[in-house]
Amino acid sequence: MYSFTLDSYDVETLNNFMSGFYKNMPSKPVPMPKTPFDDLVQMCVDYLKEYPALIACGAAVPLLLIAVFLWLLRGEDEEKTKKKKKKKSKENKDK
Numbered sequence: 442m443y444s445f446t447l448d449s450y451d452v453e454t455l456n457n458f459m460s461g462f463y464k465n466m467p468s469k470p471v472p473m474p475k476t477p478f479d480d481l482v483q484m485c486v487d488y489l490k491e492y493p494a495l496i497a498c499g500a501a502v503p504l505l506l507i508a509v510f511l512w513l514l515r516g517e518d519e520e521k522t523k524k525k526k527k528k529k530s531k532e533n534k535d536k
Contacts, residue, residue: 442468442469442470442471442472443463443466443467443468443469444466444467444469445458445466446466
């Protein structure tokens with residue numbers, strides 16, 4: 442791939458460039474075509490740059506949900522151990 446970096450865009454200059462002047466310019470490899478996934482990723486990156494608070498909320502909500510879930514599980518475990526202790530203490534008193 443050759444880049445046209447000349448200032449003039451008239452027909453004669455473009456024709457001369459295509460006819461052989463392109464050999465005087467440095468060549469570059471032809472880039473791969475963009476896929477729809479590339480467009481989607483770029484759209485997401487642009488959106489996150491425009492709304493940085495969205496990143497904080499996106500990270501905080503799952504962490505908050507995990508913390509609440511663990512807190513609820515811990516509370517259930519404490520209730521079960523209290524009930525077991527009460528049952529054991531009642532059984533010991535009955536004997």
